[in-house]
Amino acid sequence: MKRPRSRTTKKTTTTLSKDAALEPFRERPEGTFLTSDQAIPIAQTDDSLKAGLRGPSLIEDFHLREKITRFDHERIPERVVHARGSAAHGFFQVYESLAKYTRAGFLQDPSVKTPVFVRFSTVGGSRGSADTVRDVRGFATKFYTAEGNFDLVGNNIPVFFIQDGIKFPDFVHAVKPEPDHEMPQASSAHDSFWDFVSLQPESMHMVMWLMSDRALPRSYANMEGFGVHTFRLVNERGQARFCKFHWKPVKGMFSLVWDEVQKIAGKDPDFNRRDLWESIERGDFPEYELGLQIIEERDEDKFAFDLLDPTKLVPEELVPVIRVGKMTLDRNPDNFFAETEQVAFCVSNLVSGIDVTNDPLMQARLFSYLDTQLTRLGGPNFATIPINRPIPMVHNHQQDGFHRDVIPTGKANYHPNSIGNGCPFLAGAKDGAFRHFPQPVEGVKVRQRAPSFADHFSQATLFVESMSPPERIHLIKACQFELGKVTRPEIRARVIEQFSNIDVAFAAEVATGIGLPPPKKAARPVTAKPGKSVDRSPALSLEETPNKPAPTIAGRKVAVLVADGVDAASLATVKAALENGGAMVDLVAKTIGTVAGSNNKTLVVEKSYLTSGGSVMYDAILVPGGAAAAETLASHGDAKHFVNEAYKHCKPIGAIGDGIVLLRASQIGVARDSYEDGVERGVVTAAPNNARGFTKDFTAAIGQHRFWVREADESIPA
């Protein structure tokens, strides 16, 4: 049997290839026999070996025993946090050399494509929980560089709940299902979470992010990523600068709404996972630009917060994000378990030129990830699992342990040695040897928090103040929902007290919605550390963030409600235009099959009201023309529910010609004449002969994503 080796022995980086020669560890069943684990060919696998046709099974049946034993042991412990995830392969390319900032090899040459594997995850839920819960999303990237693996294990939120890693077990215990009854699954809306955060005010900033639309991403391709901690970049001359890592989604940031995500969680718990998989399969690759905020070491103390405090972000208005490269996710995994489940990210996987800081959360993480893999992946050899192998060959004197799947051949298993000719040699700087940044360290041992970490509210205030009006309303409603689920009145009251330190008006609005007296002033006025800060940061708002990419409909899903008599000609024009723009169009009718279009055209219908999942599975709804079709749809409660619900969720709705009959039959109150062209609150209508004009307006509306102005109308059912 061929000895497993790394992806390539060459010291160049190439996109991972599916070529068997490059990846000998990939099992390829095509054209092979079924065998046992010992490669014994197997002739029959459907009946156990028995003493007689109706007799007992025999213990000598090694095939039965091997098959069942392997099955019994298929599960490994799921991740304590971030258990639910999905991942993709891709590559990263830097736009131009970053030699000025870092000596990291993969950030020098724009022609080098560094393979990456990215795993997105939710944090609180178990492996089988739904994708669209309110939660932080993990955004972990493994760069397989020519100098070894670099893991950027980040989230879609730039700050964290706690300042010191020693609080992590407390925080995770509090947010996870409660210990007596293991409820609720994948939700922070319960007593223990709010009890903890009300007593741990450093969490307030991150709580605001968690309650915001950021926690409900439309797609993994529509969310930002953050390294969270302050890192150090070090160049060849040993000069260091502080650095914050960002991932900026090329398609822009978009979120779902709360009522919608709860329904999706039931109708399609795999919503984000499916979207990632399908977009890659159809060649609509998720892309993210890598952004850096660079801070000179001499400026370390100039801010109104401590750079080492992971509950603080560096406002982009103070330190701009420089976009330095792009990551493209272009290949789905071949096997979920072998790749997505077994991938082991470690914060301590660093390459020379990227270094750590004294952030006490980061320091604990530098220990935790290596440690966690020992249990999760069954011992210390997890780095030789194919998905975790670096590109360069590994040479060292580590040995033995469970699941050793490399066969060492040398005789010298120690350093220094002479009988192995001194090999492996020690690497020098030009070989990419890791050189730690020589940070001076001195101090007395203390178990204390630095006073510069004391302000827990200023940036929570900054976040709330930076929301657009609709985002602020969503934030308030989310807090009302979560606190409404808290059963202990004293916890609710304590949270409102904490909220009053963030923003009294905001706290009052939350309080009113849950029957508590609105606070009149802050419980404890905040004293910020002197230094540079901002009062508003548009970059924190999904809506007001600057440098938004041009709107696109690529990846958006449109439901077209059809019945017999639908105007096939105008529908064809609009459908073709939407599909050309990269949108996906489903014809939805009462039953799967066909409908008779005008001009004797037969249209194939692949989704029914029942199987489509309803409006929540779509970004926009289209009702084509055709008087008979519109009359039929107007008599279907399911069709009316489709448009009411889409309206409630602020989605674009289009009607061509008589399609407006369905809108009038629903409760969205379109008063316009059927042949009038126009766009109002995201409802786009057009005359039947104006399919092209309609397409332009409808496309623009889909690009806008949602029309929040409708939220004020509380009369619409959903």
Ligand code: HDE
């Ligand atoms: Fe993690 N975290 N974490 N974390 N984390 C894990 O590692 C931990 C923290 C993050 O897709 C675990 O392999 C401690 C911050 C992501 O496989 C575990 C502390 C951030 C993932 C662990 C933190 C993260 C993890 C569980 C406080 C954002 C999923 C399984 C000191 C910057 C990676 C595993 C993947 C996973 C520990 C805090 C992000 C238990 C002790 C801050 C994206 O080791």
